Amino acid sequence: MGHNEFTNIAGNTTVDPLLQDAEDKMAALMMNLPIGILFEDADHVITRVNKSFCDIFALQQGPETLVGKEAQWVINLNHNAFKDAASYINRINTVRDGRKQLLAEELIFTDGRVIERDFIPLMRDGIYLGCLWRFNDITTQRRFERELKKQEEKYHNIIANMNLGLLEVDQNDVIQNMNDNFCDISGYSKEYLLGKKSWEVFLNDSNRNILEHKNKLNKYGIIDIFQTPVINSKGEERWWMISDAPIYDDAGNLKGLIGIHLDISDQKQMEKDLEVARQKAEESSRAKETFLANMSHEIRTPLNAIIGMIRELSREQMTQKQQTYLNIAGVSVQHLLSLINNILDMSKIGAGEFQLESRHFNLRDVIRETASIVSINAKERMLELNVVISDDLAQAFVGDPTRIRQILINLAGNAIKFTKKGSINIECNIESTSRSAQNVQLSIIDTGIGMDSSYLKNLFNKFTQEDRTIARNYGGTGLGMAITYELVQLMGGRIVVDSEKGKGTRVDIYLPLVLGDTRKVESEPDRDSFDKLNKIKLLLVEDNEMNRLVATNTLSLFDIHITEAENGFDAIEKLKSEAFDIILMDLQMPVIDGLVATRIIRNVLKINTPIIALSANAFKKEIDVCMEAGMNDYVTKPFEENMLLRTIIRNLGKDVGYRLISKPKGKSASAPTPEKLYDLSKIVEISRGNDDFVKKMISMFISEIRSSLEQIKKAYKDGDFPTVNQVAHRIKPSIINMDILSIKNEMQQIESLALNDPESDLLPTYINKAEVVLTKVLHQLAEELPK
Numbered sequence: 001m002g003h004n005e006f007t008n009i010a011g012n013t014t015v016d017p018l019l020q021d022a023e024d025k026m027a028a029l030m031m032n033l034p035i036g037i038l039f040e041d042a043d044h045v046i047t048r049v050n051k052s053f054c055d056i057f058a059l060q061q062g063p064e065t066l067v068g069k070e071a072q073w074v075i076n077l078n079h080n081a082f083k084d085a086a087s088y089i090n091r092i093n094t095v096r097d098g099r100k101q102l103l104a105e106e107l108i109f110t111d112g113r114v115i116e117r118d119f120i121p122l123m124r125d126g127i128y129l130g131c132l133w134r135f136n137d138i139t140t141q142r143r144f145e146r147e148l149k150k151q152e153e154k155y156h157n158i159i160a161n162m163n164l165g166l167l168e169v170d171q172n173d174v175i176q177n178m179n180d181n182f183c184d185i186s187g188y189s190k191e192y193l194l195g196k197k198s199w200e201v202f203l204n205d206s207n208r209n210i211l212e213h214k215n216k217l218n219k220y221g222i223i224d225i226f227q228t229p230v231i232n233s234k235g236e237e238r239w240w241m242i243s244d245a246p247i248y249d250d251a252g253n254l255k256g257l258i259g260i261h262l263d264i265s266d267q268k269q270m271e272k273d274l275e276v277a278r279q280k281a282e283e284s285s286r287a288k289e290t291f292l293a294n295m296s297h298e299i300r301t302p303l304n305a306i307i308g309m310i311r312e313l314s315r316e317q318m319t320q321k322q323q324t325y326l327n328i329a330g331v332s333v334q335h336l337l338s339l340i341n342n343i344l345d346m347s348k349i350g351a352g353e354f355q356l357e358s359r360h361f362n363l364r365d366v367i368r369e370t371a372s373i374v375s376i377n378a379k380e381r382m383l384e385l386n387v388v389i390s391d392d393l394a395q396a397f398v399g400d401p402t403r404i405r406q407i408l409i410n411l412a413g414n415a416i417k418f419t420k421k422g423s424i425n426i427e428c429n430i431e432s433t434s435r436s437a438q439n440v441q442l443s444i445i446d447t448g449i450g451m452d453s454s455y456l457k458n459l460f461n462k463f464t465q466e467d468r469t470i471a472r473n474y475g476g477t478g479l480g481m482a483i484t485y486e487l488v489q490l491m492g493g494r495i496v497v498d499s500e501k502g503k504g505t506r507v508d509i510y511l512p513l514v515l516g517d518t519r520k521v522e523s524e525p526d527r528d529s530f531d532k533l534n535k536i537k538l539l540l541v542e543d544n545e546m547n548r549l550v551a552t553n554t555l556s557l558f559d560i561h562i563t564e565a566e567n568g569f570d571a572i573e574k575l576k577s578e579a580f581d582i583i584l585m586d587l588q589m590p591v592i593d594g595l596v597a598t599r600i601i602r603n604v605l606k607i608n609t610p611i612i613a614l615s616a617n618a619f620k621k622e623i624d625v626c627m628e629a630g631m632n633d634y635v636t637k638p639f640e641e642n643m644l645l646r647t648i649i650r651n652l653g654k655d656v657g658y659r660l661i662s663k664p665k666g667k668s669a670s671a672p673t674p675e676k677l678y679d680l681s682k683i684v685e686i687s688r689g690n691d692d693f694v695k696k697m698i699s700m701f702i703s704e705i706r707s708s709l710e711q712i713k714k715a716y717k718d719g720d721f722p723t724v725n726q727v728a729h730r731i732k733p734s735i736i737n738m739d740i741l742s743i744k745n746e747m748q749q750i751e752s753l754a755l756n757d758p759e760s761d762l763l764p765t766y767i768n769k770a771e772v773v774l775t776k777v778l779h780q781l782a783e784e785l786p787k
Contacts, residue, residue, distance in 0.1 A: 308550025
């Protein structure tokens with residue numbers, strides 16, 4: 001063969017240099033491909049082979065050593081790579097003899113690899129010149145496909161077992177496809193549904209706007225879940241939960257929606273049943289509350305008289321025996337009052353009625369007051385009482401000092417009761433301090449009888465004591481520790497008890513307390529404060545003669561002009577002709593009760609004289625009702641003298657009493673100050689004394705509510721109920737933070753009805769009430785801001 005001749009890839013000899021150059025380039029390309037290439041001529045002699053071929057078949061020989069060899073030699077060399085070698089060889093011969101192109105035939109190797117093989121015959125003018133064998137390792141691809149198939153089968157089984165219906169629609173809501181489960185839950189066949197619009201089949205007119213709104217969101221790629229009533233093939237109303245998602249083509253254009261549908265009719269029925277059960281439970285709770293309120297009134301009213309008479313008798317000259325009898329009576333009646341208070345507290349906690357106060361106080365004073373209260377019992381038992389307070393304790397906190405005092409009295413009282421000799425320590429230490437709060441540790445340590453470790457786990461159960469001997473020897477109901485535990489939990493704290501039988505007990509209370517403002521701490525009334533009581537005119541409205549006597553005796557210590565009224569009607573008649581500085585108003589009275597009388601005083605007589613409620617009912621709901629009726633404060637019977645006097649002093653001067661009809665002609669009287677419909681206590685507490693923060697929160701609330709009210713009204717007018725639902729949901733936390741409790745229920749109903757029952761006649765009623773109340777709140781809040 002001359003220097004200008006070469007053998008091409010088919011094994012033929014040519015002298016065309018251009019063709020030689022082209023074939024050399026083609027050969028170089030094929031030799032470097034990552035797939036196996038093998039050329040053989042018409043006599044089955046190998047003319048070209050690349051390294052990838054040798055790698056695939058794990059051949060020890062390089063490509064250059066295989067050129068010129070019989071292809072059958074190579075076949076025999078690599079046939080052991082297959083489980084069935086004979087079939088592999090026979091198949092090669094069959095393909096060769098057929099001389100027809102064969103693509104993507106798969107070969108399975110003994111090591112598990114999957115190889116894709118192509119056979120391409122090389123023909124020229126009908127003459128067979130040889131062939132090209134192409135081998136590609138697709139093991140990874142097949143493994144991926146198998147895994148993908150498994151996942152698809154897995155999720156298909158999940159969807160099938162969850163009874164989820166799939167429905168595909170185009171941009172015009174025309175049904176394109178669905179699965180069998182969808183047909184099952186709807187009751188329609190595929191043939192019936194294909195080509196129909198989904199809303200025409202399943203939705204009534206009132207629900208179509210919901211679908212339209214959701215479709216708009218889906219077009220922007222927003223996936224949402226919603227619930228809607230639908231009509232099935234039997235004409236029955238069913239509830240579906242639907243999750244829609246957009247479908248795009250390869251170019252990114254929206255082509256339709258696919259929805260997952262779950263029939264939640266049973267759950268909806270369960271919700272209705274639960275709502276009925278909840279209403280019955282609330283009715284039962286209200287009945288229980290009414291019973292407890294009545295019992296509270298019936299028991300506490302005579303107790304008030306008994307305690308008052310004991311207090312008055314203690315001021316008289318008595319013999320030692322009389323003083324002893326009086327002390328026993330006093331201890332007994334206080335024990336009875338404590339028992340009643342404990343039962344009522346547990347009832348209020350259980351009913352969710354118990355709420356903590358939030359005011360500025362000095363914890364040192366609370367601890368010292370507690371020590372003063374329990375010191376008498378400690379001295380009687382000849383016990384040493386020690387008080388240790390950390391110098392790092394802040395001067396003021398925000399919280400409920402009354403309940404902290406109750407916790408300390410409960411614990412210190414128990415410590416004294418169960419200690420025969422030794423000492424009682426009341427300690428206050430600081431666990432940690434931040435910029436806005438302190439974690440305070442209050443400890444009561446005694447050297448008393450202690451408790452077994454097995455009993456400690458039951459310590460906070462109601463009506464629980466270690467054994468009957470304890471109750472018989474030391475007394476008590478077992479409610480004190482249960483209430484203490486509940487109070488600590490309500491304050492966000494924790495309680496730890498360490499005790500050993502015969503060696504004493506240590507109780508540690510950990511309370512997170514927000515730092516307060518010393519300028520806002522309410523101090524005990526001093527002489528100047530009590531001087532404010534002199535010369536005032538007070539109207540005492542009370543139907544119980546003994547309670548009038550108790551209150552009169554307490555107030556007679558000062559130069560107070562007292563006018564008595566036996567019921568609300570009597571009080572109204574007296575107010576028509578006489579002005580007073582303060583009114584003490586009992587609630588439950590014959591003829592006209594205290595609430596009705598207060599409303600008449602405020603709304604008919606237009607009198608702004610401070611009114612303090614006197615009631616034996618200690619439930620918060622009644623306190624709220626009193627405030628809504630127009631009262632200014634509240635004192636629970638039986639009352640302590642200082643509590644009643646401090647409440648009167650606190651309310652004096654708020655609005656000096658007057659009557660509009662007594663004003664000189666030609667002069668207009670001031671309008672009564674409307675009762676605030678909100679409470680900034682939570683905001684003030686969060687602000688930690690920062691007035692600018694409070695003003696900013698008020699401004700933000702006003703701006704948010706104004707725009708939100710307009711949004712809700714417009715959305716309702718346009719039938720855009722999802723927006724009504726979303727806006728109501730968005731502003732609900734702000735309304736709760738502002739303690740606008742009069743429309744809390746209405747906002748919940750607006751949110752619920754807009755989503756689940758937008759055609760309800762109650763929805764516009766709730767929206768109107770919310771608008772009226774919030775408009776008044778905005779006006780009142782505007783007064784809080786500087787002009």
